[in-house]
Amino acid sequence: MSGVRNRRPAERNERRLAAGRGVMTTAASAVVALGAVAGLMSTAGGEDDTARPEVGSSPVTVPLPARPSRPPSAPVTSPGPPPSPAASAAPARSPRASRPARRPGPPAAAGRLYRHPQSQVLDWVREHRDDPRRPLIESRIAAHPAAVWFPEHDPGRITGRVRAVTSGAAAAGRVAVLVPYAIPDRDCGGASRGGAPDLAAYDAWIREFAAGLGDGPVIVVLEPDSIALSDCLADDARAARYASLARAARTLKAAGPRTRVYFDAGHSGWNPAAKQAAQLRAAGAATSGDGVFTNVSNFHRTADEARYARRVLEALGGPPGLGAVIDTSRNGNGAPARGAWCDPDGRALGRTPTTETGEARIDAYLWVKLPGESDGCKGTAGTFTPDYAYDLATG
DSSP: OOOOOOSOHHHHHHHHHHHOOOOTTTSOOSOSOOOOOTTSOOOSOOOOGGGSOOOOOOSSSSOOOOOOOSSOSSOOOSSSOOOOGGGOOOOOOOOGGGSOOOOOOOOOOSSSBOOOSOOHHHHHHHHOTTOTTHHHHIIIIITSOOOEEEOSOOTTTHHHHHHHHHHHHHHHTOBEEEEEOOOTTGGGGSTTOOOOSSHHHHHHHHHHHHTTOOSSOEEEEOOTTTTTTOTTSOHHHHHHHHHHHHHHHHHHHHHOTTEEEEEEOOOTTSSOHHHHHHHHHHTTHHHHSSEEEEOTTOOOOHHHHHHHHHHHHHHHOSOTTOEEEEEOTTBTTOOOSTTOOSSOTTOBOOSOOBSOOOSTTEEEEEOOSOTTBOSSSSSSTTSBOHHHHHHHHHO
16 A cells, blocks of 8 residues: 555554554464354354564465454553543434434345364364364364455455355355455554555455355455554555445445445454544445454453444444444453463453354354464464464363
């Protein structure tokens, strides 16, 4: 992207250490296959820049960055801290008469969330049948669906790669979860840098991506960190990115009649809800998609994320049917100590992926980052690390 970063490095680092996440994977994990809304389907079975690891590559089909989503996880303590997300006040509701009419609900899905048969954890399970850790890792991690990441700008190939996943899901009567991750100037040039060379190329790539969606139910987690981590861009570059994200969502939904698209809302330890909603509105989330996603590759508790997501949606406005999906892959014990984002000790698996959350406006709990794929401290960034997986499974 042509935008120039408009924050000093020290400010940027302080912000990352103040709040926490990392995929980008948002870096989520390094796998192109990881498999994992309101009423779309049934359950699925049941900082410092110099300190961050370099992006690893996926052993599956395409390389995927692996770092917890930013900024690392703790309350903001910089001078003049913004209000905590829990205390953020949403703007007053506009009168009912001025709100858009409710959109029809999503079509009923054919089945449960899809577990892609190609992933690092499944490879490890197949190759280590005698490992004493294998039964627990297999039953608590490998058996569950997770998202499939597409982090390469690969024009000419992306349609086939997407179609391979969506057709597999359709044949199984299940719902694919896809993560396009190729926005220009991705991760503000950080550890998960990369993406398309410019927005025109990105728009073209998204059109090819959309061509592989098919007619079955699909959830798209659109570009982790692309909105919450956009302050590094100059105003004109940020506006251009937002316009491109809105186009992307419209393109995806036009191509996939049962596709639901969710926009980046960061997480509960990052931006106040009102600020995040304003960014989302500027990116067309209130009119172009189906809601927002939070906590990708981070550790904040599900209850905190659900409250935060509802505040963001309330402040966002738009059709009443907008909802949220939450990454619960590693948040079983909540966020680690301030500044800890790289495979922090003491974490645990969160709720298993499902679309039956029992929570108002929360469409699904998803495993967007596959548990056990390292952020770069307990193993090479983006690779499956059995010791780390075992720790999460027993945490």
